[in-house]
Amino acid sequence: MFHVYVLKSSKIDKLYIGYTDSLKRRLLEHNSGFSKFTKPFIPWKLIYYETYKALDDAKDRESKLKQYGQAYRRLKERISKSL
Numbered sequence: 001m002f003h004v005y006v007l008k009s010s011k012i013d014k015l016y017i018g019y020t021d022s023l024k025r026r027l028l029e030h031n032s033g034f035s036k037f038t039k040p041f042i043p044w045k046l047i048y049y050e051t052y053k054a055l056d057d058a059k060d061r062e063s064k065l066k067q068y069g070q071a072y073r074r075l076k077e078r079i080s081k082s083l
Contacts, residue, residue, distance in 0.1 A: 002058035004065070006048040006075070008083065009041035015076075015083075016044065017065050019058040023049060047082045048075070 003023050007016040007030060016038055020026035027046055033039040052058040064071045076083065 002052050002055050004050045004052070004058050004061045005046060006079070007038070007044040008047045009038075010043045010045060011041050014041050015047075016041075017062055019062045021055075048079045 002019060002021050004017070004019045005023060005026070007018075007027070008014070009016070016030070018026065023046065027044065029035065030038045030044045031042055033042060038044060050058075050061060052061070065075060066072070
């Protein structure tokens, strides 16, 4: 199983979108500073995820959320109470 996830920085009002095959491991990596893009905004908390059987589906969804403002806006509306 593959997951598209949204993290929220506890430090500033910033979201991060990614995909992984292990949410637990990936969150630990983000909060341990392994990612140069998320390190400055540690700590992160998981606020949303979607699960897919196929890696290509997860990659496609992540890409759409990052590239298409409308998809990103819809997601933010759906999870507004978690932000």
